[in-house]
Amino acid sequence: MTGPLSVPPAADATTAARNPRSLWRELADAIRGTNADYTKIPLRRAVLLLAVPMVLELLLESTFAVVDIWFVAKLGPSAVATVGLTETFLFLLYSIGIGLAMAVTAVVARRVGEGDREAAAVSAAQAIWIAVLASLPFAVVGIVWARELLQLMGADAWTLTHGVRYLQWMLGGNVVIMLLFVCNAIFRGAGDAAVAMRVLWLANALNIVLDPILIFGFGPIPAYGVEGAAIATVIGRGAGVAMQLWVLLRGSRHIRVRTAQLALEAATLWNIVRTSLGGIGQMIVAMTAWIFLMRILAAIGSEAVAGATIAIRLMMFTLMPAWGMSNAAATLVGQNLGAGEPGRAEAAVWHIGWMNMVFTVAVSVLFFVMPRELIGLFTHEPAVVAIGAEWLRILSYSYFVYGWWMVSVQAFNGAGDTVTPTKINLVFFWLIQIPLAWLLALQLELRATGVFWAVFVSETSVGLFTLWLFTRGGWKTARV
Helix, strand or coil, rough: CCCCCCCHHHHHHCCCCCCCCCCCCCCCHHHHHHCCCCCCCCHHHHHHHHHHHHHHHHHHHHHHHHHHHHHHCCCCCCHHHHHHHHHHHHHHHHHHHHHHHHHHHHHHHHHEEEEEEHHHHHHHHHHHHHHHHHHHHHHHHHHHHHHHHHHHHHCCHHHHCCCCHHHHHHCCHHHHHHHHHHHHHHHHHCCCCCHHHHHHHHHHHHHHHHHHHHHHHHEEEEEECHHHHHHHHHHHHHHHHHHHHHHHHCCCCCCCCCCHHCCCCHHHHHHHHHHHHHHHHHHHHHHHHHHHHHHHHHCCCCHHHHHHHHHHHHHHHHHHHHHHHHHHHHHHHHHHCCCHHHHHHHHHHHHHHHHHHHHHHHHHHHHHHCCHHHCCCCCCCHHHHHHHHHHHHHHCHHHHHHHHHHHHHHHHHCCCCHHHHHHHHHHHHHHHHHHHHHHHHHHHHCHHHHHHHHHHHHHHHHHHHHHHHHHHHHHCCCCC
C-alpha cells in the first residue's frame, strides 16, 4: 500500500539508532509526527514523541477554556454562572465521551502493539458510530428541555432569560464534542499524537477568534452575548471533526480507515462498548459528584458558582499539560502490553509520573502565592475573587498528588482495566466527597469553604490510594 502508512514503523527506530538526534530535532519530530514504533525505540524518546504533542494539544485546549471564560466574565457573574451550570450537564456528556475515548485508546493501542493495523482501523470505525449514536439523546434533551434543566440546577432569573440558548447550542450540537473526543483517542492510541494536536489547534484557535466576535458583535454580526460563546464552540469543534475524518480516511502515519471498514461490525463494536463501560462509569461517578457540588454552591449564591467556575477553569488550564503526559502513558501502556512488554509499560508510567509531579508542584506554588491575582484576571467582583482565590489556595496544598493520580489512572485505562478506577471513584467521590461537602457547607455552615475542603480531602485521598494500587501490578493482566 502506498501513502502515509507505507513506511515501516521499525525504520524510524533503526534510523534513530544510527543517527543520534539533538533535542531540537526530537522536538521537531514530535510536532511533525513520525513512523516510530513506540514498543521498540528508547523509552525516553517514546515518551518525548508522544508527550510533547499531547501536552501542546491540551495546552491550547486549556487556553481556550480560560479565554472563553475571560470573555464571558465581561457579561457579569450570572453569565459565568450560566457557563458553570451548563457544564454540570456537559460533564455527563464528557463522562461518556471521555470514558469511550479511554476504551478506544486502549483497544487501538493494543491492536497496534500486536501489529494488527487492520483490526485497529475497524475498531476506529466502530468507535465513530458509537460516538454518533451516544450523542443523540443529549441533543434532544438539551434542545427541548433547556429551561427546565437550568431551573433544576437553581439558576437565577438572568440565566433563565439569557442562558437557555447557550445550553441549547452546547447540548444540541454535542455530536462534535463527542466525535472530537473519540477521533483524537483513535489517533493517540495509534501513536499519531501529532495529528490529534493539530486538530485541537484548529478547533480551539477558531474558537478563540470567534468568541469575541459572536459574544460582543462585529460589524454586521450582532452581539449574541453568552449564546455567542456556545456558537463559537460548536463551529470550532465542528471544523476540528471535519479535519479528523478527512485525515482518518486519507490515512495518517499509523492508521487509516477505509470506506469499507465503516460498515457496522457487531463483535468489534460490542468489545469497545464493553471496555468503555468502566471508563464511562468512572467518569459518571466523578462528574455527577461535581454536579452535586455545583448544586450546593448554587444554593449558596451565584457568586459562589462564578468563583468556583473560574477556579476550575484555571485548574483545567494548569492540569492539561499533566493530562497530556498522562495520555502518553496510556498509549505506551497499551502498545507495550500488546507487544508483550509489561516491564517497559510500567517504566513509562513511573517516568511520566515524576515529570507530572515536578510540574504540578511548580503550579501549586503559583496558586499559593498569588490566588487573588489569578482570579482577578477574569473578574473584579470582590465576592467572586475571594471565593475563587480561596479554592486555589486550598488546591495548592496537595496539587502534586493530582499529577500522580492522573498518570496512575491512565495506566489502568491504557491497559483496558477501566473497572478498577470506577470502583475507586465510587468510594471517594460518592461516599466521601458529596456527604462531606454537604456536611461542611450546609450543616456546619462553612458555605463554599466547606465544599473546597471536602474536595481537598477526597481528591488527595483518591490520588494516593490509586497510586498505591498501581504498584500492586494487577493492571498488567487486563485484556481488551
